[in-house]
Amino acid sequence: MTKPLNLGVFEILTPSNGVPTWRHPNGRARRYGDVAYWSDVARTLDEAGFDFLFFADSYGYPIIDGEVPDEVMRHGILFPGYDPMLLVSAVSQAAPGLGIVVTSSTSLEQPFPTARRFATLDEFTGGRIGWNIVTGSTAQVTEGLFGISHYDHDTRYDVADEFVDLCRTLWEDGWDDDAVRFDVDGDTLVDPSRVHEIDYRSRHFASRGLFKVPPGPQRTPVLFQAGASGRGKDFGARNAEAMFTQGQNKEQARASSQDIRARVAAAGRDPHDLRILSGVTVTVAETSDEAAAKRRELEELFSSDDAAILFAGFTGIDLRSLDPKMHLDDIPRNDQGQTPLDRYRTVEGVDTVQDVLDAFRVQERGFVVTGDPVSVAEELIETAEYADVDGYMLEPTFGDMGAYQDFIRLVLPELRRRGAWREPDREATLRERLGFPEATPGFRPERRG
Numbered sequence: 410m411t412k413p414l415n416l417g418v419f420e421i422l423t424p425s426n427g428v429p430t431w432r433h434p435n436g437r438a439r440r441y442g443d444v445a446y447w448s449d450v451a452r453t454l455d456e457a458g459f460d461f462l463f464f465a466d467s468y469g470y471p472i473i474d475g476e477v478p479d480e481v482m483r484h485g486i487l488f489p490g491y492d493p494m495l496l497v498s499a500v501s502q503a504a505p506g507l508g509i510v511v512t513s514s515t516s517l518e519q520p521f522p523t524a525r526r527f528a529t530l531d532e533f534t535g536g537r538i539g540w541n542i543v544t545g546s547t548a549q550v551t552e553g554l555f556g557i558s559h560y561d562h563d564t565r566y567d568v569a570d571e572f573v574d575l576c577r578t579l580w581e582d583g584w585d586d587d588a589v590r591f592d593v594d595g596d597t598l599v600d601p602s603r604v605h606e607i608d609y610r611s612r613h614f615a616s617r618g619l620f621k622v623p624p625g626p627q628r629t630p631v632l633f634q635a636g637a638s639g640r641g642k643d644f645g646a647r648n649a650e651a652m653f654t655q656g657q658n659k660e661q662a663r664a665s666s667q668d669i670r671a672r673v674a675a676a677g678r679d680p681h682d683l684r685i686l687s688g689v690t691v692t693v694a695e696t697s698d699e700a701a702a703k704r705r706e707l708e709e710l711f712s713s714d715d716a717a718i719l720f721a722g723f724t725g726i727d728l729r730s731l732d733p734k735m736h737l738d739d740i741p742r743n744d745q746g747q748t749p750l751d752r753y754r755t756v757e758g759v760d761t762v763q764d765v766l767d768a769f770r771v772q773e774r775g776f777v778v779t780g781d782p783v784s785v786a787e788e789l790i791e792t793a794e795y796a797d798v799d800g801y802m803l804e805p806t807f808g809d810m811g812a813y814q815d816f817i818r819l820v821l822p823e824l825r826r827r828g829a830w831r832e833p834d835r836e837a838t839l840r841e842r843l844g845f846p847e848a849t850p851g852f853r854p855e856r857r858g
C-alpha cells in the first residue's frame with residue numbers, strides 16, 4: 410500500500426539557490442532579504458499542508474585555489490546571504506502549522522549557545538523547530554573566516570557526536586516536565602527540586618551548571634542530518650531522526666537507503682525509525698511539452714563555468730583544472746566533502762570529469778522530475794517506494810515560490826488521490842508530523858567521548 414509522503418521545501422537565504430536565477434522574471438532577486446516574502450512562502454506551504462520549510466546555510470562561499478572567482482559575486486553563486494536562524498521566529502508566526510528546519514554547524518558553533526537557541530525556537534515556534542546538523546561545507550573558507558584549523562573529515566564527525574550529546578543533555582536532563590509552576594500561593598515560580606545541574610565532560614566539550622531555558626513542546630528539536638560519506642551516515646544513524654539525501658536515480662537512492670537503514674540498525678535502532686528525505690526538482694505543467702520547455706529554460710540559465718564554481722564550492726575540486734577525459738575514480742580526493750563526487754560513482758554514463766560537470770549542471774541536487782501532473786505524481790510515488798525514501802524536499806527552480814504553487818495546484822491533488830499524501834494535523838509538533846508517535850524524542854544514543 411502507498412504510504413503518505415512527508416513533504417518539505419529546500420531553501421537558502423541567498424538571491425538564488427546556486428543556479429543564477431535571480432535575473433529571471435520568476436526569480437526572487439532582492440526579495441531574498443524580505444521577511445514578508447519568506448512569511449508568504451511559509452504561509453503558502455502551511456496552507457497547502459507541507460510539513461516543513463528547510464533552510465540550508467553556510468558561512469562560506471565558493472573559492473578556487475584560495476581565490477573567489479568573479480562569477481561568485483557577478484552571478485550570485487551562493488552569495489550574498491543572510492542568517493536564516495534569525496528568520497525563524499517571524500516566519501513561524503505567519504505559518505502556525507509548518508515545521509521550520511534550520512542548519513547549524515558543529516564545527517563552527519558552540520554546543521551551549523546552540524542548545525539555547527534551539528530550545529528557545531522550540532518554544533517560539535510551538536514545537537515545530539528542526540536542526541539540520543552539519544559538520545560544515547566550505548571548510549577552507551571558514552578556516553580563514555574564523556581563524557581556526559578544522560579537524561580532519563572524520564574527526565569533525567567525532568566532535569559532532571559529542572556536540573549533539575551535550576545539547577541533548579541540556580535539553581533532556583536539565584528540567585523535569587513540571588518544574589515551571591508560576592504558583593503564587595506556593596511562592597514558587599520554578600520548583601528548584603525539579604531543575605538539575607548538568608555536569609558534562611567529553612573529549613572536546615565540558616559544561617557544568619544550569620541550563621536556563623525550560624523545555625519547549627519537543628524538548629529536543631527534530632534532528633536532521635546532511636552529509637553522506639560512510640562516517641556521515643554513521644553519525645546520522647546514531648543521532649538523526651531525518652536524513653536529507655540527494656538521490657540521482659532510483660537505483661542509487663535505493664542502495665543509499667539500504668545502506669542508511671543498515672547503519673541505523675547497527676546503531677541499535679529500528680531501521681525505519683529515521684525519515685529519509687530526498688531533494689527533488691519538480692517542473693510540472695498542464696502538459697508534458699510545456700513542462701519540458703520550462704525545464705529547458707531553467708537549464709539554460711546555468712552555464713558550465715558557474716556549475717564548475719558551485720561544484721568547487723561544495724568539494725574543493727575545480728573540475729575545469731582537470732583533464733576532461735580523466736576517469737572519475739582518478740580525481741584526487743581531499744578532506745572537504747566527499748558526497749558530491751561519490752554520488753556520481755554509481756551513475757551510469759558518468760565516467761569522466763566532463764561527464765561529472767555535465768551531469769552536475771543539469772542535476773545539482775537530488776532527483777529531477779519533469780512532466781504533466783499525473784506523470785510527476787506517479788514518478789514520485791514509484792521512486793519513493795522503490796528507493797525506500799519517506800518523502801521529498803522540493804527545490805525552488807526559478808527561485809520564487811512559483812514552483813511550489815505549481816506543485817500544490819497540480820501535483821498534490823494527484824498524490825492525494827493515490828493515497829500518497831494526506832491532510833496533516835496542524836496542531837502536531839514537527840516530530841509528530843514526521844510520523845513519530847511522541848512530541849519528544851523516542852531514543853537517545855549512548856554517550857560517547
Ligand SMILES: Cc1cc2nc3c(=O)[nH]c(=O)nc-3n(C[C@H](O)[C@H](O)[C@H](O)COP(=O)(O)O)c2cc1C
Pocket residue numbers: 464465466467468512514542543544545546547635636637638639640641642653654655745746747748749
Ligand atoms: C545533502 C547535503 C546537504 C548539506 N547541506 C549543508 C549546509 O546547508 N550547510 C553546510 O555547511 N554543509 C552542508 N552539507 C555538508 C555536510 O554537513 C558535510 O560537512 C559535508 O557533506 C562533508 O561530509 P560528508 O563527506 O559526510 O558528506 C551538506 C551535505 C549534503 C550531502
